[in-house]
Amino acid sequence: MNFNRMWERTVEFVVNEALWISVGMAMLKILVILVLMAIVVKVGKKAIERVMVLRSKTPIGYTERRQNTLIKLLQNGLTYIVYFAGVLAILSAVSINVVGLLAGAGIAGLAIGFGAQSLVKDIITGFFIIFEDQFGVGDTVMINQSNGTVQEIGLRTTKIKTYTGELHIIPNGNISEVINYSVYNSLIMVDVSVAYESDVDEVERLINVFLDGAEEKYPELVKRPDLLGVQALGTSDVVMRIAAETLPMNHFKVGRMIRRDIKRFLEEHNIEIPYQKMVVFEQKAGGGSTNATK
Structure with missing residues (x-):
């Protein structure tokens, strides 16, 4: 009897038209949000590049290395913000209480913050690296023991590609000494x-x-x-x-x-460049004369 009742409820749940309409609407909303996220990120990155190119033509301007660094940083920041907003929008689309979630995350974040001092140090150091223009994307540098070309600068890490192809990812908080070979002649x-x-x-x-x-x-x-x-x-x-x-x-x-x-x-012009020479002496049998070859 209980089994039949459970089966009837299951069938009723599956064939519920309102349920599938709500699920379809939620999936449609998620799809629209994902498409909008991709469009915003792509258009935003292009807009950042265009704005920075126009700004470089002003009397103040930027060096190419600084411009590339700022473009990378702004594009990464835009991507993080859009993804974060997109996740919140998706959660709202599936009827999850975002306000309560954010409040809980704020409390958890406060607790985690005490144990994330190295992360805070990385971000603060990364900010000053970019603000002071210590080095930029494309510069040849030596950071600690890593020598190569800067591929990317973020608020948390710096990526350096060595001459032999290895990619070194260095937390900004660990950067103690920088030698920049690309600033002066x-x-x-x-x-x-x-x-x-x-x-x-x-x-x-x-x-x-x-x-x-x-x-x-x-x-x-x-x-x-x-x-x-x-x-x-x-x-x-x-x-x-x-x-x-x-x-x-x-x-x-x-x-x-x-x-x-x-x-x-x-x-x-017949100017000799000296080089080392080897002289070999041969003694003939019987005490004959000695030959010298070079």
């Missing part, structure tokens, strides 16, 4: 060795000829490199030093090109 010292038999004055003249017009040959240079003169007297060579100022983080590239080209240039 870089300086490279190029040492050129010549033989002791070479005429130093002639070598200096030839190197200065090579350096004339170097700005056109190497666009990364800020100005014409300077020949500083004799840097050292080695055991088998005289070391001449060249100082070159380049755009940020281009000194390694320019240094390699200058070393390659100046070697060719000096060889074309």
Whole structure:
């Protein structure tokens, strides 16, 4: 008897037209909310990019690195706000008391806050990193022991991609020391060795000829490199030093090109670049003469 009564109630519940209408309306509301969330996020991100581009054209303007950082931060903030509002709207659509939920969350948040001091520290540090423009997206930096390019800066973490492809995610509160290589121009010292038999004055003249017009040959240079003169007297060579100022983080590239080209240039003008040689002596059987090969 009880089983039949339960079955009847179940069938009555399943075929209840009002129930399915309410479920369908709730699903429709959720679908509309999700679509609106996606549209708002996409349009909002585009609007942020457009506003920042227009702002960069004003007399005050922003550097490109700072602009990229602010765009990433604002886009992330917009996404979090839209998702949070969307979740509340979905809860309201399924008849969950949002006001009571928020009140309970506020009390729970107060309790959790005492144990989330590191999170608060991360957020405060992240705010000052962005506010003081210590580094930006695209900068080459060394943070603690991580050396690479900044991929993203958030209020809680900073992401750095190393030269070998690893992604380091560093809590902002753990950032104790930052070296930013992308703010000022870089300086490279190029040492050129010549033989002791070479005429130093002639070598200096030839190197200065090579350096004339170097700005056109190497666009990364800020100005014409300077020949500083004799840097050292080695055991088998005289070391001449060249100082070159380049755009940020281009000194390694320019240094390699200058070393390659100046070697060719000096060889074309019969200036010897010394290198280590090995001498082997052979003693012939029977006490004959000795041959030497290099």
